[in-house]
Amino acid sequence: MLLPQEIEVFYVIPAIRRELAEALVSKGFKQKEVAHLLSVSEACVSNYFNHKRADEVSFKPEIKNLITSCADKISKGEMCFINAVQVITKKFKQDECLCRLHEKLDSHVCGCRGCLN
Numbered sequence: 001m002l003l004p005q006e007i008e009v010f011y012v013i014p015a016i017r018r019e020l021a022e023a024l025v026s027k028g029f030k031q032k033e034v035a036h037l038l039s040v041s042e043a044c045v046s047n048y049f050n051h052k053r054a055d056e057v058s059f060k061p062e063i064k065n066l067i068t069s070c071a072d073k074i075s076k077g078e079m080c081f082i083n084a085v086q087v088i089t090k091k092f093k094q095d096e097c098l099c100r101l102h103e104k105l106d107s108h109v110c111g112c113r114g115c116l117n
Contacts, residue, residue, distance in 0.1 A: 001108045007101055008089060014054035016067065016088050020081070021048045023071030037074060038081055057101065059092075066091055 017038050024034045031049075035042045047053035059067065066088055073079035092098055103109045 002102065002106045004098055004102055007098060007105060011054075011057050011101065011105070012089060012092060012098065013085060015057035015059070016085055017044075018048040018054040019059065019064065019067045020071050020074070020084065021045050023068050024075060025049075027071065027075050029075065060095070060097070063088065063091055063095070063097070 017040060020038060021031075021034045024037065025031065029037070031045045032042055035045045038045070044053060067084075070079060070084035070087060074081065074084060089098075
């Protein structure tokens with residue numbers, strides 16, 4: 001059985017990094033700069049763009065917009081990566097996206113809604 005926190009660590013946070021990386025590169029940042037901002041290697045950022053990493057989770061439009069907004073704030077120095085992840089994961093939980101992902105990934109989930117806590 002997977003815990004909701006494991007789902008976040010292994011699936012959600014890497015997908016958030018992927019989306020932030022894409023948004024930052026679209027704003028003109030180099031992959032090396034993005035890697036530094038997101039605390040990952042340059043190879044990791046490259047893997048995001050080549051769909052070799054963090055490709056299991058997709059976000060609905062509201063969360064993609066939030067990620068884009070956070071990337072804009074990161075690019076201006078108004079927000080750090082840690083704060084962005086906290087804001088995005090909070091929204092992901094509130095919208096019950098974590099629960100749905102948990103149910104999809106783990107057949108032992110009992111519909112407990114423990115992901116919302």
